[in-house]
Amino acid sequence: MGEEKILVVEDDKQIKKFIRYALEKEGYIYSGADNAQDALEILVTEDIQLILLDLGLPDFDGMEVLEKVREWADIPVIIISSRDQDEDKVKALDQGADDYLTKPFSIIELLARIRVAIRHINKLSTDNLKPIFTIGNLKLDVENHNFYREGERLHLTPMEFKLLEILFKNAGKVLTTQNIIRQIWGPGYGNDTQALRTLMAGLRRKVEENAAKPQYIITEIGIGYRLRDE
Amino acid sequence: MGEEKILVVEDDKQIKKFIRYALEKEGYIYSGADNAQDALEILVTEDIQLILLDLGLPDFDGMEVLEKVREWADIPVIIISSRDQDEDKVKALDQGADDYLTKPFSIIELLARIRVAIRHINKLSTDNLKPIFTIGNLKLDVENHNFYREGERLHLTPMEFKLLEILFKNAGKVLTTQNIIRQIWGPGYGNDTQALRTLMAGLRRKVEENAAKPQYIITEIGIGYRLRDE
């Protein structure tokens, strides 16, 4: 999130500076062009995720840039223009622009519309929001709620799954029993370490080859547990 | 193309009439609601492709409609509002709206922005278009609304079909009961897991050889259901 590279095509230095400041503050990577020629150059050499395009450029009309981009890629394009005629907006939007802002515009609106555009591309690429953890021959797919050992899917109870997820999220680190208990049973739960031990025994029976000699879930006596992560 | 059904949520009869005329002239199918209540009602009963939403509604705030819709589906929403404060725009766009137009707006700009939104959903749906699902000896033809087991066509009730479609679309993943309920009955529906269980029993009787030992629709106790996908 927030690491998208945005190309700003605008000849007014003042406005460009202003936009650059706002974008970088939000965590985006900025790239700038003063004219159509440079913009197209940057587009083929850099990995741009979104374009902010002014229509009034010194060399070509911004519409030509839009046309060239659309021949070639589906990068979202937000037009920023001083032309406020409806016909201009319609033409640009039908030419493939994703949004159209008229100058002067507020920077918070611009940023919100950038977020909308990025949401759209993320939906296209069907990003996996939740990670898939893999350690040794164990695999935990949190998104789809699946656990595999040596490629074979094994059933975990809800609490076993939750416990294993906590361990995976902190792989390599030692978690205190109290910490784990609080994460599973919530705060206000007594220090019922016995319940955790029982749960742990059941989980180990499924995770480990030999539960008596754990290879993954290591006990740190007097402290808690740790998932081996080499 | 041009046969999308558009829901217009707006209490001003004048504006609604105006928009209706424009939409129908463009070949869209019009559907109208005066308030939030009716809007949600229509959303669960009709197959809506796009929503034009006024924020100033008589019963609830339009933002609540937006929130409910987003809990449940990815239908594009274009806000049409007389509130022209930047903060309102940012809030709505971040809440999941796809565009924001301030009244008074020109009808040609509205139509252009509708075309942009529809372009987006068409891009989404052509990328992951799978009209006929097959798993084991089950076949689901969503396009023609047919279900086959071992080549033999079986009748499913509308809700059974919808449920099976959801399962097929997420084959291999575990779907929570709450998630399934929302997808079938729509937003604002209580956590009536019992209705789902009954529906599931009926579906299993048709899908499974032996409903007592399901081979396809697996129960993940404490979580939800999963369609086996190997």
Add this chain to the structure above:
DNA sequence: TTACTTTAATTAAATCTTTATAAAGATCAA
């Protein structure tokens, strides 16, 4: 009507908690 959906009641199953006991590790005096 007829087919479908929802509600309700009963039965069944899986999961969670508790308890008892065994095993492993730590401590300390001689």
Add this chain to the structure above:
DNA sequence: TTGATCTTTATAAAGATTTAATTAAAGTAA
């Protein structure tokens, strides 16, 4: 270092609780 003792952890099994499946009956809409 050794062995007695205490502390901590592991496992198994019984009981309690939660969750799901099934069936039948009542309500709804075409």
